[in-house]
Structure formats: structure tokens, C-alpha cells
Amino acid sequence: MNTELYIAKRMLKGKSSNKKISRPIVSLAIIGITLGIAVMLLSVSIATGFQKEIRDKVIGFGSHIQITPEFGNLSFESTPMLADQPFLKDISNEKKVQHIQNFAYKPAIIQTRGDQKKEIQGVIFKGITQDFDPSFFQKNLVFGKIPIYTNETINDSILISRYVAKKLKLELNEKVTTYFVKEAGPKQRNLIIAGIYETGMEDFDKQFAIIDINHIRKLNNWGITANLFLKDACRNGFPVIEAQVVGGNENYRYSWNGSSYSDEYEIILCPIRDTTIQLIATDFQSYSYLDQPEQKSVADTAWLSIKVDSAFSCDCSSSDMGIDFDVVDENTLKYNFKGNTITTTLKTSGGSAKYYTGGFEVLLKNYSDLFVAKDLIKKHTTREFSASAITERNEEIFNWLNMLDLNVYIIIGLMILVAIINMTSALLVIILERTQMIGILKALGQGNWSIRKIFLYNGGYLITKGMLYGNIVTIGMIVLQNQFHILTLPQANYYVSIVPMAFPFTTLILVDACAFVTCFIALVLPSYMITRISPVKAIKFE
Numbered sequence: 001m002n003t004e005l006y007i008a009k010r011m012l013k014g015k016s017s018n019k020k021i022s023r024p025i026v027s028l029a030i031i032g033i034t035l036g037i038a039v040m041l042l043s044v045s046i047a048t049g050f051q052k053e054i055r056d057k058v059i060g061f062g063s064h065i066q067i068t069p070e071f072g073n074l075s076f077e078s079t080p081m082l083a084d085q086p087f088l089k090d091i092s093n094e095k096k097v098q099h100i101q102n103f104a105y106k107p108a109i110i111q112t113r114g115d116q117k118k119e120i121q122g123v124i125f126k127g128i129t130q131d132f133d134p135s136f137f138q139k140n141l142v143f144g145k146i147p148i149y150t151n152e153t154i155n156d157s158i159l160i161s162r163y164v165a166k167k168l169k170l171e172l173n174e175k176v177t178t179y180f181v182k183e184a185g186p187k188q189r190n191l192i193i194a195g196i197y198e199t200g201m202e203d204f205d206k207q208f209a210i211i212d213i214n215h216i217r218k219l220n221n222w223g224i225t226a227n228l229f230l231k232d233a234c235r236n237g238f239p240v241i242e243a244q245v246v247g248g249n250e251n252y253r254y255s256w257n258g259s260s261y262s263d264e265y266e267i268i269l270c271p272i273r274d275t276t277i278q279l280i281a282t283d284f285q286s287y288s289y290l291d292q293p294e295q296k297s298v299a300d301t302a303w304l305s306i307k308v309d310s311a312f313s314c315d316c317s318s319s320d321m322g323i324d325f326d327v328v329d330e331n332t333l334k335y336n337f338k339g340n341t342i343t344t345t346l347k348t349s350g351g352s353a354k355y356y357t358g359g360f361e362v363l364l365k366n367y368s369d370l371f372v373a374k375d376l377i378k379k380h381t382t383r384e385f386s387a388s389a390i391t392e393r394n395e396e397i398f399n400w401l402n403m404l405d406l407n408v409y410i411i412i413g414l415m416i417l418v419a420i421i422n423m424t425s426a427l428l429v430i431i432l433e434r435t436q437m438i439g440i441l442k443a444l445g446q447g448n449w450s451i452r453k454i455f456l457y458n459g460g461y462l463i464t465k466g467m468l469y470g471n472i473v474t475i476g477m478i479v480l481q482n483q484f485h486i487l488t489l490p491q492a493n494y495y496v497s498i499v500p501m502a503f504p505f506t507t508l509i510l511v512d513a514c515a516f517v518t519c520f521i522a523l524v525l526p527s528y529m530i531t532r533i534s535p536v537k538a539i540k541f542e
Contacts, residue, residue: 004310028491029426033466034473036415037421037515041135041474044410045350049500050509055367057201058394058494060136061208061362065374066393070386076124077181078104078358082298087380094376096369097362101131104358106216109179109186110160110209112168119168121206123160125180127213133363137210138313139195144172144195151229151354157194159210167206172196180219187219200491217353221247224297225351226281228304230335230344231266231325238268239323239335239342241277241304245409247282247353255299271342277304282352298352307343370533376527390473416515419466420522427459427526435533442535459523463516471512478503502529507529 036307057239072079083102092100093182104127111120134146137159147157160170168174174193179186199205217223227244243265245252253261257278267277282299325335364373370389377387391398431438434455443450478501482485487499 001472011288012048025429026426030462030466031420032422033519034464034469036419037467037470037512038473038477039458040412040415040469040511042477042501043408043472044507044511045478045501045503046499047404047408048504049502050494051404051494052367052499052502053496054397054401056136056199057199057204058397059200059363059367059390060140060199061204062390062393064367064370064379064390065362065383066103066359066360066388067377067381068359068388070384072386073358076105076107078103078106078127078216078220080220080356081357081359081385083357085360087382090380091362091377093371096364096366096373096376098365099133099363100131101363102129102181102213102357102359103127103132103134104216106211106219107181108209109181110164110168111179112170113175113177113391121168123164123209124207125211125216125357126159127211127216128212134528137195140199142196142198142199144193145212145431147194147212149214151214154214154218155212156189156225157189157212158191159195159197160193161205161209162196162198163202163205164209165193171473173386182219187214189219200495200497202492202495213357214353216358217356220358222297223299223352223354224248224252224282225353226300226302227348227398228277228279228302228346230323230325230333230342231337232305232325234323235266235268238270240268241450242266243279243281243302245300246302247283247351251283251296252281252287253284253293264524267397271306271308274305274307277306278302279304291508298355300352300495301349305345305347307333307345309342310338354373379413412511412515416518419515419519423459423463423519423523424526426462427455427523428529431455431526438530438533442533448531452524452530454528455527456520458525460516460520463519464503467516471508474508477501480485504515 018131069079069081088100106127107124109120109124112118128149129352130148130150132149135295137146142162145160147159147287148154149155158176158419164170168176170193171195175190176193180189217529221410224247225244228241231240231242243252243254245254245265252265253263254265255261256267258262260497261282261284269277279297279302281302283296284293285296323335323337325333326344330333333344337340355377362373362377364370370391374387374389381387438451442448481501483501485498487501490495491497
């Protein structure tokens, strides 16, 4: 066994001297290291846990990365883009990506109903589809349930925050009047509260609500919606079928029964047998008179099935002759031509709005991959699209979270300084107490460095002992807090209701290692005192 190490062990067992002056000093040093290590590790744990909790809440509202049109507007009003993009499959195949979902934003004002004094609250509706990951809002759901949305039908259910519900005195399953901002003026919708959530992030809670993206598609006139109907007046002695199209830029063109696009929005016919008229309509745009018109929106298709009496003959001799009709159901009309009838049944594809979205949200498996994943996404997308990280969209919050690291560094620095002072004092006391032993060892030919190593080993053991106790205290407190939520916080001020404690294993080991190395190196300086001790005087020292 190494001589220095053997002597150090004997010293620790207290068998090389009967003097116990250093024992209380050493005990205080160990307690100081224990408390210092515990404070350092708990600071890292709480800061890491707090940062993660706040990060997760902000990401829950806006995901890690959003893909939107490059030249979209800068307000909370989404610019439409096609939902079927070739880069989606490539991005979803990336190992760092967990999920991709559609979204769209639309500002609105929620107003209370009834005869009482009406209150209003401005919100940003986030439109979602069936691909939305509800886990974040499910975790923070207070009442009700998360609405389920599909592309097939429009769901009037919404999810609002407890802040909005409390301010407007709204309750679950209550119908609310909502006004959406449009160029032509506000558009009213009556929506039903299906669920109420609360995250503690008041700035976000009072701002965001969840809605079916189909509402936003329809309100913003994304895509084209085509309809057909038989007019109740004749033209040139024949019945007239008219196209009715909404959405897009209103510069419509029409394709009748597979023909080329034209400006004709009406056709005349005299059906002598059952037939079906097909209409394909969309909008076009051109940049100059010389340019070929360019299709802007995804086209929509409508079909009008016409069923005629066996003895039907067109009798529409007067251009202004009116045609009586009866409504059979929502899509079926029955027209009367002097005792003969034409029955029309409309069939539509539901419009092409379902092919549009406001953007894509990309959820990652690990927050640490944020910027690497953003670069990967940029490589997969084209210049038409922009990829923005959550840190860019909420820069102030993430800068504030990063400032917490500075506080942790200061605490760690102060605790290490205290530990160094404690261990330096303890080592000096031990050296003074063992002065006679140092003199004897020097008289026996032991070198200064060998003797110094004895005391450094001794100091290293004491540091390790204090650190071990400190780690046990830290782990115990983390387990108890996460299990029983003993320490609480006012959520209005800290965004969380309990003190979050994470267990970043790698970071805690790194803090332990840095503290040990720094304290151990700091012991080298007081060990120089051994070189100044004279063997003759040391042996006579009492």
C-alpha cells in the first residue's frame, strides 16, 4: 500500500495522535461542504425543472418549430398554404421529429350572451385538425373535454382558458357569441364551450383558444366552394343553370362537363332525358395583360343531377317567364313547367378549403435538438416557406429563462468558495495539530511532497464525505418534492403551482466533479505550510 495513503488512513482513524482539537473543525467543514453541495445541486435541479416546465408550456401553445409561408403577414392571421406538401414525409422521417400537425390562427372577440351587462375579451383562435396532439391541453384541462375535429364536418365546440371563462363568467357547455375580424366587417359565430384549460401562463391563457380549423378556412374564404342551381327564370326560351362560387380572389373561371376553363358562369339547356351537369370552378390570377392566367386556388367540383318527366318539353318561350319550384330538401328542388317537372339534386365535394392550412407545427423528441432540427427542416423545405423556432417567436421568455443559468452559476461559485474556505481552514488546523508528526516524518527522511500528499489525501477524503452526504440530501429532497409536492409557489407570480425539481443526472455529476476538483486543487496552497516546518522545532512542538 502507498505509504502516504496508509498514514492518511491512520490519521482519519485518529490513531496517530491523541489530540482532538481538529475534530470539531473538521466536522464543521464536512457540514459546510454537505450544505454547499446540497444548495448547488438543488439550485441546478430547481432551475432546470423550472426552465423545463415553462419551456414545455410555451411549446404546448406553439410547438418547437412552425413552418409557414415565407411572405405571410406578421400578425396573428394565418396566410393559407396547401396542406399537402412533398416535404412533410421527409421531415416526419427525421429521427429528431416526433409529430407534425396543421394549424391556423384567427383573431376574434368573445362576448357574453344574455341580458346582463355584456363583457368582451379578445382572443387568438388556434384552428386545429384531427392530427393535433392534445396531450398538453389534456394535462392542463380543468373542466370538460378536448373537442375532436375532422375535415368532413365543422364542429362548433371550442376550448377556452379559465382566465377567459372567469372574466366573462362563462360556464361549460355554454353558447358564446364570437365576432371574427374580416375586411367586409365582423362575422358572427355562435360557439359552444366544450372544455376549459389552465396552464398558469396568464399571458398565454388569456390570449389563446382552440377552434376547428374549418371555421377559419371558411371565414377566410380559403379555397373554392362551387354550387349549381337551375334558375327560376328562362333565357332565350331555355332553362338556365347558374354556377355560384365563393372563396378565392373572385376572378373565377368555369369548366362545364370537362370543357376548357372560360368566363361563362351560366349555361342554357333543354333536358329531354335525365342528365348530370358537372362544374369545375376555381380562381385565376395574371400579372399582366400579356401573361397567361395562372390558377390560384385548388379547384372545386359540383354536380347537378337533373331528372325530367317522360313527357317533358321545354316551354320557356318568354325570356322573363318565371318558373315555380318547391324545396324537397336541402339539396333537392322540384321545378314546375306548366304541369311538367324537373327535379334537381345538388352534390358537392364540400369545397377545396380542406386542402389548405395556415402552417405546420413540428414537435421534437428533445428540446436540445431545436436548432439542429430547424436546419434540417430548412434543407427539406423551399424558399417559399419559413421555419421559425419557438425561441424566436417568444424571445423575451427564453432570454429570461436563460438568465436563470446566471443565477445558478453565481450560487455554485459562492458555495464552492465557502467550501474552499471551510476545507482550507480545516486543513490548516489538521497541519498544526500534526506538526510533531510532520517533524518525525521529515527526520525519518520523508520529503515535503510526500508529507503534503498525506494531508491532501486526508482533505480529499473529507471533501468526498461531505459531497456524499450532500448528494444524499439532494436526492432525498428531489424524490420527496416530486412525490408529495411539499414546496408550493403562487402560480400567478411563478407560472407554476409547485416547486419543480428535475434530476439532470449528467449535469449533477458535472457539478459534483467541478466542485471536488476545485476544492481539492485549493488545498494545494495551504499544504505549502508543511515545507516551512523545521523537523527539530516540530519534534519539540507541544
